[in-house]
Amino acid sequence: MTFGAVAVRDAVGAVLAHTLRAGDRVLKKGRVLSASDVEALAASGHAEVVCVRLEPGELAEDAAASRIAAALAGAGTRLERAHTGRTNLHAAVDGLTVVDRDAIARGNAIDEAITVATVPALAPVRAGEMVATVKIIPFGAREAAVAAAAEAVRGAIAVQAWRGCRGGLVLTRFADTAQVLLDRATAAQRTRLERFGGALAGTLVVAHDAAAVASAIAQHARDGLDPILVLGASAIMDRRDVIPAGLERAGGEIVRLGMPVDPGNLLLLGRLGARSVIGVPGCARSLKPSGFDWVLQRICAGIPVAAGDVAAMGVGGLLDEITVRPSPREPEADRGERGEAAGDRIAAVVLAAGRASRMGSNKLVAELDGEPIVRRTVRAALASAARPVIVVTGHEADAVRAALAGLDVQLVHNPDFAEGMSTSLRTGIAAAGAVRAALVCLGDMPRLEARHLDAVIEAFRAGDPDEIIVPTADRKRGNPVLWPHRYFAEIAELTGDVGARALIDRHADQVRLLAIDDPAILVDVDTPAALAELRTGRAPDTRR
Secondary structure, three states: OEEEEEEHHHOOOOEEOOOEEEOOEEEOOOOEOOHHHHHHHHHOOOOEEEEEEOOOOEEEHHHHHHHHHHHHEOOOEEEOOOEOOEEEEEEOOOEEEEEOHHHHHHHHOOOOOEEEEEOOOOOEEOOOOEEEEEEEOOOEEEHHHHHHHHHHOOOOEEEEEOOOOEEEEEEEEOOOOOHHHHHHHHHHHHHHHHHOOOEEEEEEEEEOOHHHHHHHHHHHHHOOOEOEEEEOOOOOOOOOOHHHHHHHHOOOEEEEEOOOOEOOOOOEEEEEOOEEEEEEOHHHHOOOOOHHHHHHHHHHOOOOOOHHHHHOOOOOOEOOOHHHOOOOOOOHHHEOOOOOEHHHOEEEEEEEOOOOOOOOOOHHHOEEOOEEHHHHHHHHHHOOOOOOEEEEEEOEHHHHHHHOOOOOOEEEEOOOHHHOHHHHHHHHHHHHOOOOEEEEEEOOOOOOOHHHHHHHHHHHHHOOOOOEEEEEEOOEEOOOEEEEHHHHHHHOOOOOOOOOHHHHHHOHHHEEEEEOOOHHHHOOOOOHHHHHHHHHOOOOOOOO
């Protein structure tokens, strides 16, 4: 291949290397120049052009890309026509991609002119979605290299269609297990199976007992359901625990207990005859991606999963951000003023950006007992164990900043505050960064005290690290709500003016209600009447 500038008069039949304008024509790169093209270029003042000429033994870019892509395409894929040296492959069916990583690597190593890229192996795709692309970097490639690359990648990507499985679900419960938790767990598994081309064809709820689990598994097997999913009221901690024991009582076998994917560590992979039985980890009560999805999608595509396959999932298996797990030791430089490790700190995010439309004026800077309401709220946060304390400003930001003068807080501005509370929540959580959790406080809670925040923090530290802590008084939910770091990504996707209420509903099984015997956690200032009542010193009306 020759590449370089040539006189315009000598460019007929050459490939244009760069897009040029010739009078009212736009001649795009890759165009084979005709005699009329050359005349137009000369007439518009071009004395020379940069172009390419292929030599014997070389293929033009489109022909090279098409040849490699045709070899690459396996079952369940279809080709696009080549254009500008690129050919894309698309899924012809809904299913799971099957990629030969080594073959792709060999093909890409043959000649730098040739590139083959695919979606990740075992990625779920829908019919029509792109799964691979072949791109020739220059305007042509050596025919021998093209032939070698085509042979190297032959059949290296395919789409395994979903097999339309009919799954069964076993849920175990304790005497006090709420029905809403069972309903939500069922809905999540139904959605998963539907995503992977299947359906939830049967659900059995039984006591958390090995014999009851064995009976339910056997019943689903008799009904012809596969896979059989077993989600316990308590996590699987040992091969002798309730769910593994129930599988073996039913005549099944344990293939592997535990997987190197987090969330999803406590998964059980088993078999009952030809049927797959999965002890579902507790994280799968929500639809957040976990190792369970990796196993279930393979089974739904008819791809066998053995113990070794699960063991190989560790690379890339850290799905949660590592900052949610505090290290036992941290350098002194990474510790906050209270001595806690940076990854173990709990931030307070005070929302002080709203327009207070019901109030008629900025309630946050209205005074109560001689002090702006927002300053009272922030002082309570500063007196608690929460660090850092982040205040999100928006409407009348200068006035709010002035009300907080002299306080050791981190101020962040939300320019989109008019679009709703979710924008302020996203701004505050983003500013919190690498903390273990965040307490979300409303800026107009003048009766809030440090002890209220500390009670929520202590409950979180003593309990499940994935629990959302919601304080209550008089059987009503109040504020502040504590959000573990694992939910930060979902908070970042919120929209509208509903705050995080939708997430509390979505993760109801992870919500812990903490009774606090003080209606102050219910009191905010939404109207002039509410402020007037507080100023009189009367007990606030906390009816909702």
